[in-house]
Amino acid sequence: MFYLIGLGLGDPKDITVKGLEIVKKCDRVYLEAYTSILTCGAEELEKFYDRKLIIADRDLVEQGADDILADSGEKDVALLVVGDPFGATTHTDLILRAKEKGIKFQVVHNTSILNAVGCCGLQLYSFGETVSIPYWTETWQPDSFFDKIANNYKNQLHTLCLLDIKVKEPTLESLTRKKREYMPPKFMTVSEAAKQLLQIVENKKSEELIIGEKVMCIGLARVGSETQQIITCNLREMSEVDLGGPLHSLIVVGPTLHPLEVEYLQQFSLKKS
Amino acid sequence: MFYLIGLGLGDPKDITVKGLEIVKKCDRVYLEAYTSILTCGAEELEKFYDRKLIIADRDLVEQGADDILADSGEKDVALLVVGDPFGATTHTDLILRAKEKGIKFQVVHNTSILNAVGCCGLQLYSFGETVSIPYWTETWQPDSFFDKIANNYKNQLHTLCLLDIKVKEPTLESLTRKKREYMPPKFMTVSEAAKQLLQIVENKKSEELIIGEKVMCIGLARVGSETQQIITCNLREMSEVDLGGPLHSLIVVGPTLHPLEVEYLQQFSLKKS
Numbered sequence: 229m230f231y232l233i234g235l236g237l238g239d240p241k242d243i244t245v246k247g248l249e250i251v252k253k254c255d256r257v258y259l260e261a262y263t264s265i266l267t268c269g270a271e272e273l274e275k276f277y278d279r280k281l282i283i284a285d286r287d288l289v290e291q292g293a294d295d296i297l298a299d300s301g302e303k304d305v306a307l308l309v310v311g312d313p314f315g316a317t318t319h320t321d322l323i324l325r326a327k328e329k330g331i332k333f334q335v336v337h338n339t340s341i342l343n344a345v346g347c348c349g350l351q352l353y354s355f356g357e358t359v360s361i362p363y364w365t366e367t368w369q370p371d372s373f374f375d376k377i378a379n380n381y382k383n384q385l386h387t388l389c390l391l392d393i394k395v396k397e398p399t400l401e402s403l404t405r406k407k408r409e410y411m412p413p414k415f416m417t418v419s420e421a422a423k424q425l426l427q428i429v430e431n432k433k434s435e436e437l438i439i440g441e442k443v444m445c446i447g448l449a450r451v452g453s454e455t456q457q458i459i460t461c462n463l464r465e466m467s468e469v470d471l472g473g474p475l476h477s478l479i480v481v482g483p484t485l486h487p488l489e490v491e492y493l494q495q496f497s498l499k500k501s
Numbered sequence: 502m503f504y505l506i507g508l509g510l511g512d513p514k515d516i517t518v519k520g521l522e523i524v525k526k527c528d529r530v531y532l533e534a535y536t537s538i539l540t541c542g543a544e545e546l547e548k549f550y551d552r553k554l555i556i557a558d559r560d561l562v563e564q565g566a567d568d569i570l571a572d573s574g575e576k577d578v579a580l581l582v583v584g585d586p587f588g589a590t591t592h593t594d595l596i597l598r599a600k601e602k603g604i605k606f607q608v609v610h611n612t613s614i615l616n617a618v619g620c621c622g623l624q625l626y627s628f629g630e631t632v633s634i635p636y637w638t639e640t641w642q643p644d645s646f647f648d649k650i651a652n653n654y655k656n657q658l659h660t661l662c663l664l665d666i667k668v669k670e671p672t673l674e675s676l677t678r679k680k681r682e683y684m685p686p687k688f689m690t691v692s693e694a695a696k697q698l699l700q701i702v703e704n705k706k707s708e709e710l711i712i713g714e715k716v717m718c719i720g721l722a723r724v725g726s727e728t729q730q731i732i733t734c735n736l737r738e739m740s741e742v743d744l745g746g747p748l749h750s751l752i753v754v755g756p757t758l759h760p761l762e763v764e765y766l767q768q769f770s771l772k773k774s
Contacts (some may be wrong), residue, residue: 235518238611244611246514246519312612314619317761324764337509337725338619339518339585341627346587347608352615353633357658358626379656385630452610492593492689496599 230297230304230326232313234338237452239268240276245338251277256282258296262395263318264310265415267453273308281308285396286363289318293325300331311340341477344451345388348458349492353480355388356380361421361478363392363414371428377480378438389478391416402500415474418447422466422478429463439463439480446479446496447471461498469498503526503570503599504579505586507611510725512541513549520609524550528576528587531557531569531748535668538589538688538748540726548583555583558669562591566598572618573604584613614750617724618661621731622765627755628661629653634694634751636687644701650753651711662751664689688747691720694737695751702736712736712753719769734771742771 231250236242241483243251251257259270259281266273276280284296284307296307313319328332346352357380359373362489374387380387402409422445429440441464449457449471457471466478487491504523509515516524524530532543532554538548546553557569557580569580586592586608599606619625630653632646646662653660659751668686695718702713714737722730722744730744739751758766 234612236611239519241519241522242517244509244515244517246512246517249514298660312616312619314616314625317624317759320622320754320765321620321759323763335620337515337612337620338627339507339612340616342616343585343587343613344610346585346593347610352587352613353631357628357656360626382650383630386681430620430749488589488590488593488597491597 229304230300230331232319233306233308233336234312235310236309236338237311237344240273244336250466252307253304254306254383256283256305258287258307260284260309263316267311293322297326297331299307300327306462308402312338315340325412331472341451347451350386350489354386356383356385358388360390363416364424374428380459381482384482384484386482387480391421418471418476419467419469422463424464426467444481448477458495458496459498460493465498502572502577503604503606505592506579506581506609507585508539509584509611510584513546517609520610523579524579527579529578531555531580533557533562533580533582535559536589539583540723554603566595570599572605585611586640588613614724620724621719623659623762627659629656631661633663636689637697646679647701654755657755657757659755661752664694665751691744692740692742695740696734698736699740717754720752728753731769732768732771734767738771
């Protein structure tokens with residue numbers, strides 16, 4: 229049997245009782261470690277499960293999927309995923325491969341940032357399409373996510389922006405060599421995301437924009453963990469906010485708020501803190 | 502301390518390890534039982550926790566909030582919520598009241614239908630605004646959710662439709678009496694939801710509609726439980742589909758699909774089953 233188990237967002241105890249029972253009985257347990265990270269590290273998980281984990285980086289999950297599934301027909305193999313297993317398409321792909329091979333599988337759901345983001349008090353039903361904000365490079369600066377945010381705003385909806393993470397990315401120079409070298413991991417902060425958005429506003433200044441530097445934003449860090457932080461201010465102010473370690477998410481708030489949303493958000497105001 | 506604990510969607514073991522530890526140590530534990538239901542019943546939960554639960558219906562949560570919070574300053578009190586605690590605004594309201602009273606609180610997240618719906622293989626980032634489809638009465642037949650679905654479709658997005666549930670609704674006749682009488686609980690099925698959508702299509706037939714009876718839909722039942730069922734067919738066909746017991750959800754699929762979405766959805770085709 230092949231198990232895909234969601235770990236939630238915070239610490240080792242955010243796994244479900246069902247998920248933990250499966251982890252305990254499995255022959256092999258992989259930890260997917262490149263689409264997202266838990267606020268705690270892998271060592272803490274190993275200690276809590278009292279067993280070794282195999283760290284699954286992008287190469288292993290995307291090219292080595294057959295190794296992961298190899299003997300899942302006879303043995304019990306689990307892949308642990310931060311958040312919910314269906315948060316990344318690569319996991320859907322794994323299930324399809326298991327099906328092709330006639331391997332039975334089970335999914336154990338858990339919270340993901342898509343619903344945990346409700347902790348800021350905004351109603352989950354008032355969010356539009358979720359967008360991802362990628363790290364810009366000198367030569368690659370896409371801005372299509374800005375139009376989606378603007379479109380949500382026009383439709384009276386909030387936008388959850390998932391911020392890029394780079395884990396075990398090969399350096400450009402090493403791509404041509406036999407021995408890969410990797411860049412240090414990096415995780416986009418709300419301030420970095422806000423700066424890229426401000427740059428887009430600046431680039432588009434000749435157009436008539438629906439949102440600008442005064443649009444209300446919410447910065448969230450380490451949602452679901454004990455050190456969770458939430459702050460609300462405008463986009464310009466957000467570019468100077470420091471919420472500490474990863475992971476961060478950014479919300480661009482819609483133009484109209486429900487009175488309960490207003491009341492709840494007040495506690496997170498930058499001016500108050 | 503006041504705890505709001507998500508239970509996930511399926512059976513008692515879908516609670517997190519953290520959540521279970523809190524349930525075990527609390528002085529009083531309420532089970533919120535009107536915005537959603539678990540596939541298993543309250544008795545099964547009590548057996549698993551080895552403790553009594555206080556069933557919290559709408560009256561208790563909305564009018565009796567002070568009773569729930571009464572001594573949460575000194576004692577440990579938990580409210581268990583199906584899915585994630587922030588799925589319903591009434592829970593956000595409870596936290597605000599706790600804050601007003603200076604009562605400390607902690608939220609334990611869990612999966613909700615908003616991310617578990619990924620089990621059908623559609624990418625969660627390709628969903629637009631979530632809508633709720635309410636039970637129509639003879640005199641009250643709102644259809645604003647149809648416009649939201651059509652708007653999502655126009656923006657190349659899928660729509661998750663949450664289907665109405667009626668639990669402990671007083672009968673119209675008893676509203677004027679001292680002694681309340683309640684209607685039997687009812688839970689909207691995918692077929693009932695599809696029929697209401699077809700009716701709206703029929704009513705609007707003079708208009709140029711973006712979606713009609715041929716639009717592709719996905720019906721989901723008891724997501725996250727062992728008896729989970731998923732079926733995909735067009736809206737007309739969905740009005741005849743029977744997915745068994747509650748809870749059901751309906752997805753109206755956007756106009757374009759990613760190849761991986763197409764491949765994953767094939768297994769759920771009505772024609773195949």
